[in-house]
Amino acid sequence: MGADMNASFQQDDANDLVFVTGMSGAGRTEAMHSFEDLGYFCIDNLPASLIPNLLDTARGADGHMTRKLAVVCDARNKAFFADLQGELKKIADKGIPFRMVFLDAGDDKLVARYKASRRKHPLCEEGMTIAQGIAAERALLFDLRNAAHDVIDTTDMLPMQLRTRIRELFSENEEREGLAVTVYSFGFKHGAPLDADIVIDVRFLPNPYYDPALRSLTGLDVPVRDFVMYRDETVEFLKRWRELLDVVMPGYVKEGKQQLAIAVGCTGGQHRSVALAESTGDYLKTRGYRVSVTHRDLPLAESVRCALDETPDSKKDE
Structure with a gap:
């Protein structure tokens, strides 16, 4: 069966259909989360x-997968693996490309992991030890x-290292594109951000609010953007800010972080923070990161502007 399966292995298309199996305790759950992060x-x-039914719904008229699938198989059903071998043989015979990942670990490490988790091994019957259950499972999975196509030994791996290895094998893009970055502006007067990994305070920069011609505009408008971006203080700040991003961003990628939130704050979240959040997002995109930019408090800023219009002598900040 091994030769037939490997004959079907075409790298590009095979990555769209992945079967993940291996020893219980070797990291299948962590692997599944890693594949979810990869889309x-x-x-x-x-x-x-049910695998044939799954493929019927997941393949388009041209025979290609309409979305990437990862099917995780384990030993909770003892008869599963005999059926799985037969179904994989049928898939290979039909010329449908796929890839199988087998997660393994040393017996001593698997025993230690089960003792630490206090869970029952799925193949341990009454009177059996953990080691005997592992031996039975290893024999059951020998052919698989x-x-x-890929055997990953997790004996000495941390979860982060397993995630990194799966990204190396299955990420179609640059590694940094596996990190989803959200940059958003906010106003401190409306509350500090609770979910940000990085918060940058730009209230030290000149405030467009005090220019009556700019007060009702936002950082998305060209006059406000130019007011903010072409100040000497902003030019110097952006130089240092981008240098900092060039240091920390690769570190987050190396750590295996999947989501990162960067919050840029000014007083009301209307002018400076909006312009600089847009600039930060644009810069990170040029560095190859997958970025979305949002503005948390622009609707609140709009309501504040309406209130200020009714109070011409107001001295309040933006």
Whole structure:
């Protein structure tokens, strides 16, 4: 079976359909989360008999997958693996490309992990030890391990290292594109951000609010953007800010972080923070990151402007 399966292996298309199996305790759950982060639709412990139905719904008229799938298989159903081998053979015979990942670990490490988790091994029957259950599972999975396209030994791996290895094998883009970055502006007067990983305070920059011609505009408008961006203080700040981003961003990627929120704050979240959040997002995009930019408090700023219009002598900040 191994030769037939590997004959079907075409790198580009095979990455769209992945079967993940291996020893219990070797990291299948962590692997599933990693595939989810890579944009795969993940199915845990799908009965082998349903695999053809799954493929029928997931493949387009041209035979290609309409979305990337990762099917995680384990030993909770002892008869599953015999059926799985048969279904994979049928898939290979039809010329449907796929890839199988087998997660393994040393017996001593698996025993230690089960003792630490206090969970029962799925193949441990009454009177069996953890080690005996592991031995039974290893024998059951022998053929699947030999047929796998990728065998990952997690004996000495931390979860972060397993995630990194899966990204290396299955990410179609630059590694940094696996990090989803959200840059958003906000106003401190409306509350500090609670979910940001990085907060930058730009209230030290000149405030467009005090120019009557700019007061009702936002950082999305060209006059306000130019007022903010072409100040000497802003030019110097952006130089240092971008240098800092060039240092910390690769560190987050190396750590395996999947989501990062950067909050840029001014007083009301209307002028300076909006312009600089847009600038920050544009810069990170040029560095190859996947970025979205939002403005948390612009609706609040609009309501404040309406109130100020009714109070011409107001001395309040933006």
